[in-house]
Amino acid sequence: MMRLLLAALALAAAFPAQAQFRLPSLDVNRLVDSVKNVGKATKEIDQAEEISIGSDLAATLLGAAPLVNDARMQRYVNNVGRWLAAQTERADLPWQFGVLDAPQLNAFAVPGGTIFITRGLLERMKSEAELAGVLAHEIVHVLKKHHLKAIQKGALTSLGGDAAAMALKDRAGAGRDKLISLGTEMYTRGLDKGDEFEADRLGVVIAARGGYDAYGLPSVLQKLQAMNAQDSGLALMFKTHPAPAERLDALGEKMQPTLDRYASQPQLVERFAAEARAAR
DSSP: HHHHHHHHHHHTTSSSSSHHHHHOOOOOOHHHHHHEEEEEEEEOOOHHHHHHHHHHHHHHHHHHHHHHOOOOOOOOHHHHHHHTTTTTTTTTTTEEEOOOOOOSSSEEEETTTEEEEEHHHHOOOOSHHHHHHHHHHHHHHHHHHHHHHHHHHHHHHHHOOHHHHHHOOOSSSTTTHHHHHHHHHHHHHOHHHHHHHHHHHHHHHHHHHOOOOTTTHHHHHHHHSSOOOOOOGGGGHHHOOHHHHHHHHHHHHHHHHHHTTTTTSSOOHHHHHHSSHHHH
């Protein structure tokens, strides 16, 4: 038996592995190029590219709904947002915040530091702490590059490695419109639940660090939970985010000590009423 086994091994060694397993011929150079192209598209996007992509996305969102025409109120929201952003590790981004003239209840962040909240959502708020909670949630999406990573992943899937890398870098390239289209579609699908839960948790921390009552965001979530789920103004919010009850449960489970510790910080109800009244 041992002699037969040795003979079989010797016979196998006499033939190349490709012949033994009947493998088709492989273009090694092409495989290497494909790996390199995927590597280009999955590499870390630098800050200048991030800001450029975000600028293009922001322009698209503004094309769907303009900013509320009230300079005082826009300045107020910018001041709150920039104060919160200053508490983070990416304070150097060109942060800007705007209120979209739309009745729906929602808020959006685009890569690079531009954040929008709708007039409809602002109208439901009662304090600056609530505004801070929502803006801090969106700030986390930028800090953690949630949207940027989702866009990068979608580009790789839809465009392929080389084309995706070119679209991410070249603002005037043929693939850039496709990239922005993919990014815009993402805002109608939403991010992964894990990204939203992370933005809730860290957003509470940023709001508290900024000196606000940590219950600002939970208060807004409670308002959303109490509304009719069939309300057309909530359709996109509920489609792109976990249910408010689920988000509240997750916050209670992970962040209750933080919420309670900073619950006595200011809500700034009066200042909010004075500065944001134009949106009502």
